[in-house]
Amino acid sequence: MSMSDISLLNPWIGAIAIIAVVLISVIIQLISNRWFADEDFDNIHNVGGIYMSAVATLYSVILGMILVNSSQSFIEAKKNIQDESEALLEVLYYSRSMPDEYKSGVVSSISRYVDYLVENYSNEKESDMFYEKDHHVYPVTRFIDIADSVKKIEPETENQKATYSAMLDSMKSANENRRARLEVNNYKITWIEWFCLIAGGIVIIAFSLFFTIRHRVVHAITTGMVAFMVATNLYAVYMLNNPYSGFIEIPTSRLEFLRYWIKEVQDNNWIKEEKRRKEK
Numbered sequence: 001m002s003m004s005d006i007s008l009l010n011p012w013i014g015a016i017a018i019i020a021v022v023l024i025s026v027i028i029q030l031i032s033n034r035w036f037a038d039e040d041f042d043n044i045h046n047v048g049g050i051y052m053s054a055v056a057t058l059y060s061v062i063l064g065m066i067l068v069n070s071s072q073s074f075i076e077a078k079k080n081i082q083d084e085s086e087a088l089l090e091v092l093y094y095s096r097s098m099p100d101e102y103k104s105g106v107v108s109s110i111s112r113y114v115d116y117l118v119e120n121y122s123n124e125k126e127s128d129m130f131y132e133k134d135h136h137v138y139p140v141t142r143f144i145d146i147a148d149s150v151k152k153i154e155p156e157t158e159n160q161k162a163t164y165s166a167m168l169d170s171m172k173s174a175n176e177n178r179r180a181r182l183e184v185n186n187y188k189i190t191w192i193e194w195f196c197l198i199a200g201g202i203v204i205i206a207f208s209l210f211f212t213i214r215h216r217v218v219h220a221i222t223t224g225m226v227a228f229m230v231a232t233n234l235y236a237v238y239m240l241n242n243p244y245s246g247f248i249e250i251p252t253s254r255l256e257f258l259r260y261w262i263k264e265v266q267d268n269n270w271i272k273e274e275k276r277r278k279e280k
Helices: 011-035 040-094 100-119 143-153 158-186 191-210 214-242 253-279
Strands: 130-133 134-141
Touching: 011 191, 011 214, 040 100, 040 143, 040 158, 040 191, 040 214, 040 253, 100 143, 100 253, 143 158, 191 214
Parallel strands: none
Antiparallel strands: 130 134
16 A cells, blocks of 8 residues: 555545544543533533534634635636646647648657656646756756747748747747646645634534533434534545645546647658658
8 A cells, every 4th residue: 555545635535534533523522421510511501502603603704715715726727737738739730830840849849748747747846847957957848848849930931920929829828827737736725724724623523512412312413413514624625725636636638638639640740751751
């Protein structure tokens, strides 16, 4: 079993963690019932309900805002990878109108970049934009190679010049979406936010210990439901905060389609080159 298998990003591990939180909460609740007499619970009910309502409302607002924000970030990350793929597909399409000597450079550079994304999709970080060599920092060449291959193109006809202008716009769009994707990938909920979420969840569950229902089973079920809702929402925030890894990671279908399209273009170019060689 690898370390990734025991990560919270694994839904089975997450389910076990949620169940553990529920069981621990119910066990503590059953034990805590012995600490108070029935008269104590009656006195707590008079004022505790108001306090719990205020705390629960505040916590639900905070949790809801962070959950919605994480969900929006996930949607944004999905849109960025789709838009980046579409922009690169446009660059690839426009390259077909360029002079023959530049086509293979554009296709091969995009192919290497897409292969890298698919193979390292869940591990890419902002630090990958640079690598160190001989005590100097160089920009990573995977995306730069595409830009270089496009810059080398010298359009010959008016139609090629117009197409080349659109090609540059697509490259700009691809770069912008790439940057946005990396920014979303590197954005994480801060420790103070996690502290507020976890501490608030503990307080909400702890509040349920100061109330009692005559039927112990019903009380245990009620406490379990509160713990389950808190743990589930916290886990949802955690999962949505990791859009490029885990069980709900953003699918690479667009990248796979682009990869397939590149292969088709490369195969077609190889066929054309073989025909030209035979004709010569």
